[in-house]
Amino acid sequence: MLYGDPIRRAFFDRPCLEVARDLVGSVLLRRLPDGTRLAGRLVEVEAYLGDGSDPGAHSHRGPTPRNRSMFGPPGRLYVYRSYGVHACANVVCEREGSGAAVLLRAVEPLEGIDAMRRHRGLAGDRPERLIASGPGRLCEAFALGLELDGASLLRGDLRLRWAGLEIEPFRVERGPRVGLNRGAELPHRFYAVDNPWVSRWRGGARRGAKSKSKSKARRREPITRPAGR
Numbered sequence: 001m002l003y004g005d006p007i008r009r010a011f012f013d014r015p016c017l018e019v020a021r022d023l024v025g026s027v028l029l030r031r032l033p034d035g036t037r038l039a040g041r042l043v044e045v046e047a048y049l050g051d052g053s054d055p056g057a058h059s060h061r062g063p064t065p066r067n068r069s070m071f072g073p074p075g076r077l078y079v080y081r082s083y084g085v086h087a088c089a090n091v092v093c094e095r096e097g098s099g100a101a102v103l104l105r106a107v108e109p110l111e112g113i114d115a116m117r118r119h120r121g122l123a124g125d126r127p128e129r130l131i132a133s134g135p136g137r138l139c140e141a142f143a144l145g146l147e148l149d150g151a152s153l154l155r156g157d158l159r160l161r162w163a164g165l166e167i168e169p170f171r172v173e174r175g176p177r178v179g180l181n182r183g184a185e186l187p188h189r190f191y192a193v194d195n196p197w198v199s200r201w202r203g204g205a206r207r208g209a210k211s212k213s214k215s216k217a218r219r220r221e222p223i224t225r226p227a228g229r
Helices: 016-023 113-120 135-141 211-217
Strands: 027-031 037-048 077-082 086-093 100-111 158-161 171-175 189-192 221-226
Touching: 016 037, 016 086, 016 100, 016 189, 027 100, 037 113, 037 135, 077 135, 086 135, 100 113, 100 135, 100 189, 113 135
Parallel strands: none
Antiparallel strands: 027 037, 027 158, 037 100, 037 189, 077 086, 086 100, 171 189, 171 221
């Protein structure tokens, strides 16, 4: 399958919300050491801001040994372990030192599906949507571990490319992020409309949240731009 041009550094050196919106529809590519190529179209991402306004961002309280890569140059990975269980991969954006990144939440598998299933431990009769519908599943499917924290997406065997002309575009909407205790009301999640590979929505788990805040968190904001280039 043919894909579009590689995504360059200048794309990531922009406001985080713009990067997140425009990443939906792009293709994540990885070539494994044995030559196997894995590819999937991003169908869901979440933006995490580093300007102090986003309590859900790891960078909210400043640099730490854990989030150091989040403050690195744009176009690199920030990979962390969530709840001590699975890895989550983020794309660093904005200027170096800003602490902004976009979480890769879900992809639609395109190539290397059998290898992705093996990485996930999924039997052949299990639904394909379980391969990479969620950040932990995505990292397992693409064999993205903590050793890739700080790795560049601008060269090497792990890249982001624009979708090719043969890949049908889709509409993108934005809404609340998934499963957060803080910052759940912020509409910083971008996803492909009616795409079966998008992870199932769960509201923030903040206790004692007022019903007005919950209503605001569930509001969807349509984006008419077609994804893919």
